[in-house]
Amino acid sequence: MRISTRNGMGERFMVKSSMPAGAVLFAQSGTPTTVANAALLAALTEAKRKAKVFHRLLGARNGLLGILQEELFDFAKEDPKALEALEICPALAAGSCPYPLRTEADLARAVEVFQAHNIRYFFPIGNRDAMNAADRIGRLAEQKGHELVVMGIPATAENNLAFTDHCPGFGSAARYNATTIMEASRDTESLYTAEAVTVQEIPGREAGWLTASCGLARRNEEDGPHLLLVPELPVNLNKFADLVRDGLKRLGRCVVVVGEGAVDESGRFLSEQALEPGRDVAGPGPSEGAAEFLGHFIEREVGVKTRRNKPGSLLRSAMHWASRTDLDEAAKAGQMAVKHALQGSTGFMVTLVRKSGRPYKCDTGLAKLSEAASGESRLPRHFMNEAGTHIADPFREYCLPLIKGDVTIPLGKDGLPLYPRLQRKLIPRKCGEWKR
Amino acid sequence: MRISTRNGMGERFMVKSSMPAGAVLFAQSGTPTTVANAALLAALTEAKRKAKVFHRLLGARNGLLGILQEELFDFAKEDPKALEALEICPALAAGSCPYPLRTEADLARAVEVFQAHNIRYFFPIGNRDAMNAADRIGRLAEQKGHELVVMGIPATAENNLAFTDHCPGFGSAARYNATTIMEASRDTESLYTAEAVTVQEIPGREAGWLTASCGLARRNEEDGPHLLLVPELPVNLNKFADLVRDGLKRLGRCVVVVGEGAVDESGRFLSEQALEPGRDVAGPGPSEGAAEFLGHFIEREVGVKTRRNKPGSLLRSAMHWASRTDLDEAAKAGQMAVKHALQGSTGFMVTLVRKSGRPYKCDTGLAKLSEAASGESRLPRHFMNEAGTHIADPFREYCLPLIKGDVTIPLGKDGLPLYPRLQRKLIPRKCGEWKR
Numbered sequence: 068m069r070i071s072t073r074n075g076m077g078e079r080f081m082v083k084s085s086m087p088a089g090a091v092l093f094a095q096s097g098t099p100t101t102v103a104n105a106a107l108l109a110a111l112t113e114a115k116r117k118a119k120v121f122h123r124l125l126g127a128r129n130g131l132l133g134i135l136q137e138e139l140f141d142f143a144k145e146d147p148k149a150l151e152a153l154e155i156c157p158a159l160a161a162g163s164c165p166y167p168l169r170t171e172a173d174l175a176r177a178v179e180v181f182q183a184h185n186i187r188y189f190f191p192i193g194n195r196d197a198m199n200a201a202d203r204i205g206r207l208a209e210q211k212g213h214e215l216v217v218m219g220i221p222a223t224a225e226n227n228l229a230f231t232d233h234c235p236g237f238g239s240a241a242r243y244n245a246t247t248i249m250e251a252s253r254d255t256e257s258l259y260t261a262e263a264v265t266v267q268e269i270p271g272r273e274a275g276w277l278t279a280s281c282g283l284a285r286r287n288e289e290d291g292p293h294l295l296l297v298p299e300l301p302v303n304l305n306k307f308a309d310l311v312r313d314g315l316k317r318l319g320r321c322v323v324v325v326g327e328g329a330v331d332e333s334g335r336f337l338s339e340q341a342l343e344p345g346r347d348v349a350g351p352g353p354s355e356g357a358a359e360f361l362g363h364f365i366e367r368e369v370g371v372k373t374r375r376n377k378p379g380s381l382l383r384s385a386m387h388w389a390s391r392t393d394l395d396e397a398a399k400a401g402q403m404a405v406k407h408a409l410q411g412s413t414g415f416m417v418t419l420v421r422k423s424g425r426p427y428k429c430d431t432g433l434a435k436l437s438e439a440a441s442g443e444s445r446l447p448r449h450f451m452n453e454a455g456t457h458i459a460d461p462f463r464e465y466c467l468p469l470i471k472g473d474v475t476i477p478l479g480k481d482g483l484p485l486y487p488r489l490q491r492k493l494i495p496r497k498c499g500e501w502k503r
Numbered sequence: 504m505r506i507s508t509r510n511g512m513g514e515r516f517m518v519k520s521s522m523p524a525g526a527v528l529f530a531q532s533g534t535p536t537t538v539a540n541a542a543l544l545a546a547l548t549e550a551k552r553k554a555k556v557f558h559r560l561l562g563a564r565n566g567l568l569g570i571l572q573e574e575l576f577d578f579a580k581e582d583p584k585a586l587e588a589l590e591i592c593p594a595l596a597a598g599s600c601p602y603p604l605r606t607e608a609d610l611a612r613a614v615e616v617f618q619a620h621n622i623r624y625f626f627p628i629g630n631r632d633a634m635n636a637a638d639r640i641g642r643l644a645e646q647k648g649h650e651l652v653v654m655g656i657p658a659t660a661e662n663n664l665a666f667t668d669h670c671p672g673f674g675s676a677a678r679y680n681a682t683t684i685m686e687a688s689r690d691t692e693s694l695y696t697a698e699a700v701t702v703q704e705i706p707g708r709e710a711g712w713l714t715a716s717c718g719l720a721r722r723n724e725e726d727g728p729h730l731l732l733v734p735e736l737p738v739n740l741n742k743f744a745d746l747v748r749d750g751l752k753r754l755g756r757c758v759v760v761v762g763e764g765a766v767d768e769s770g771r772f773l774s775e776q777a778l779e780p781g782r783d784v785a786g787p788g789p790s791e792g793a794a795e796f797l798g799h800f801i802e803r804e805v806g807v808k809t810r811r812n813k814p815g816s817l818l819r820s821a822m823h824w825a826s827r828t829d830l831d832e833a834a835k836a837g838q839m840a841v842k843h844a845l846q847g848s849t850g851f852m853v854t855l856v857r858k859s860g861r862p863y864k865c866d867t868g869l870a871k872l873s874e875a876a877s878g879e880s881r882l883p884r885h886f887m888n889e890a891g892t893h894i895a896d897p898f899r900e901y902c903l904p905l906i907k908g909d910v911t912i913p914l915g916k917d918g919l920p921l922y923p924r925l926q927r928k929l930i931p932r933k934c935g936e937w938k939r
Contacts, residue, residue, distance in 0.1 A: 098694060099693050156689075157689045158686070158689035158693040159694070162692075162693050164694075242919075247823075250821060250822055250823065251815075253594035253820060254535045254593065254594045257594040258594070258599050258600075258601070265816065374815060374816055375815060376816055376817055377811070377813045377815070378817060379687075379810060380687050380701065380812055381683050381817075383690065384683075384689060386686055387683075387686065387824055467917050467918060470919070471918035473914070478909075481903050482907035483719060484682055486685070486689060
């Protein structure tokens with residue numbers, strides 16, 4: 068499970084002896100988080116201080132696809148005020164894409180674009196796909212003799228990158244999850260006199276980190292949520308129905324949180340199961356639909372009305388309730404990526420290393436990009452209780468420090484958040500057309 | 504339409520000549536809001552100052568059903584700290600129920616309970632159903648010679664009570680809606696390079712106030728949401744598909760907000776329509792499913808992947824992002840209800856009366872309970888643009904003052920909100936058993 072990085076600065080073979088000078092490229096990738104822009108801002112700020120090495124600060128419009136399409140923009144052309152405001156800005160200001168960048172042709176194209184624009188430093192900000200692409204681009208550049216420093220900055224709400232104690236982006240989503248399920252649980256508690264079940268669906272196809280974070284809302288027996296279904300632990304539906312009945316008997320209500328990727332004991336995604344004749348929520352892989360399935364299941368098996376909430380993308384974009392700790396750690400990761408790059412390190416992803424739990428102290432480290440891209444972090448078994456139905460104390464110890472601290476959101480005259488938007492005006496192309 | 508109340512204090516026939524002394528009953532009813540507890544706290548605080556008139560301050564556990572079941576609790580027995588903390592507490596601390604209280608037997612039972620406990624003041628806090636029940640209880644009490652002062656305190660996120668400029672509870676839900684759709688729109692904007700549609704479903708079966716409030720997030724052409732479907736304006740699905748295509752062409756994305764109760768041109772709820780063979784989201788009345796239907800419709804007709812968010816009960820319980828204006832107005836309504844009751848008025852609901860728009864000034868007034876209970880407020884046509892696809896300036900003028908101001912949420916050592924919980928220990932029964 069979670070291990071501290073052992074790939075520190077000691078591994079000199081990954082360190083370049085001479086520093087190339089040239090352009091820098093930042094690319095955001097993967098699904099958005101509330102902190103990826105804070106990481107970008109911190110990295111930009113750090114890079115600006117070394118104009119002799121970093122000749123030009125570029126962004127890839129729409130992530131990895133922006134590299135292939137040679138859609139690059141120059142941060143120097145952006146409104147300085149918009150750049151400054153990037154710390155408090157949800158989603159990905161530079162843009163992302165669902166394109167995985169895996170073919171040899173794609174990689175070759177990326178290196179071609181890097182060569183054409185003399186890009187010597189590449190900072191991917193994102194998830195495993197981003198780290199994987201960056202690693203492969205770095206290797207191909209080396210083969211082709213194009214000196215390139217690659218340093219990854221992790222950012223994913225799903226918290227499924229290995230080699231880092233946790234991922235920037237997770238703490239804020241966890242804070243939002245815990246708060247909103249606390250509020251929804253009070254809603255359920257107050258609305259109904261008799262029996263009532265609320266099912267809230269939380270994204271996360273393979274790992275249950277986000278689902279587990281909802282468990283923080285429960286401080287005592289009365290508090291919801293009462294049951295958590297994480298993808299790591301298959302659900303016995305008969306036992307589950309009994310637990311719901313039991314909750315209704317004891318408290319008159321039951322609040323259930325189900326992970327998008329929850330499976331039954333045969334390994335089938337709950338979201339794939341057709342419960343009623345003709346009712347089919349099947350799709351490609353686990354999809355939204357786990358709450359819908361469970362809602363119908365409970366209504367049929369337990370005989371009570373259910374309410375279903377699916378915050379979906381709201382939880383990973385909830386800037387208005389972000390965690391200060393998370394935001395600061397993302398900025399630290401962004402800053403350290405640039406610092407390490409300046410020291411000649413390449414082929415790493417910055418990691419977060421927990422130095423102590425109480426008081427919480429967190430430092431940064433490094434993991435090899437290749438390992439970060441291939442490793443995956445799932446919820447350890449002991450982070451859940453013995454029955455597998457709720458979080459256990461070790462998860463609380465792990466997660467609580469990450470959600471702490473308010474973020475002050477700048478509000479406009481209309482009383483709503485002011486989030487900046489980059490212009491992303493493209494710089495002239497130097498390569499030929501690219502086709503998928 | 505929205506009209507200011509004309510049922511002021513001038514109507515003396517509704518004013519009692521002598522003030523009865525006795526117990527006070529507060530009952531929360533309808534679906535929860537983030538401000539109903541602030542209204543309760545303000546009313547309690549005001550009532551405590553007149554112990555000579557108000558001998559005892561009782562709450563009905565679980566709303567109207569609590570009256571019938573004679574489940575009453577004494578606020579004097581609650582932890583004073585929990586009471587003080589009620590201002591910042593989501594949902595309904597006293598509890599609510601889905602029971603409408605409409606039969607003669609129910610009403611007779613309610614009056615029996617009022618008589619047994621010498622309840623002389625009744626303050627319902629909630630929606631139209633609550634006002635209707637309170638009105639009928641008040642009339643029957645009068646018939647039976649039980650002197651009873653009834654004064655309603657409005658609280659509903661759906662904003663569908665007539666005779667009041669707006670309803671406490673709406674401003675906070677609107678603030679949450681506008682902020683989260685702003686954030687979800689940025690998520691959509693950043694995640695996809697090509698075409699992408701997000702459909703967010705907003706509660707509201709008959710009135711489009713909550714759906715319209717999402718429109719505030721759009722400050723310019725680039726901002727989402729791009730299309731709003733309110734229940735008041737039937738949707739031509741072919742035209743809708745064209746608008747989505749057009750949005751994708753212009754911006755590469757389209758964010759759609761659909762009200763739960765949106766209908767097509769034949770008057771059928773979108774949520775009731777079976778699009779695929781065997782796929783049936785029909786249920787009793789309009790139900791969750793409008794976003795699901797539209798998502799499938801767009802995927803089939805326009806050929807792009809859709810994302811569907813259904814915050815459900817999250818939006819009406821989002822205490823963490825409540826509007827200060829809304830919370831203060833709810834408290835004012837609660838306080839004024841008690842003041843008016845002390846002046847001998849009965850059979851009214853407190854209303855909010857907008858004295859001026861810029862600067863925003865709001866006072867309270869009174870509307871007859873019978874009229875408040877039977878009237879319903881829907882979104883005026885001119886609050887939407889000519890095409891009926893987005894809000895118009897008059898709605899902005901109307902809504903923006905209501906969402907203003909941050910609320911500071913008390914956080915625990917764990918970094919999560921501290922919301923109080925009442926004990927609601929029941930006082931001894933004096934009436935016989937009640938059966939539905």
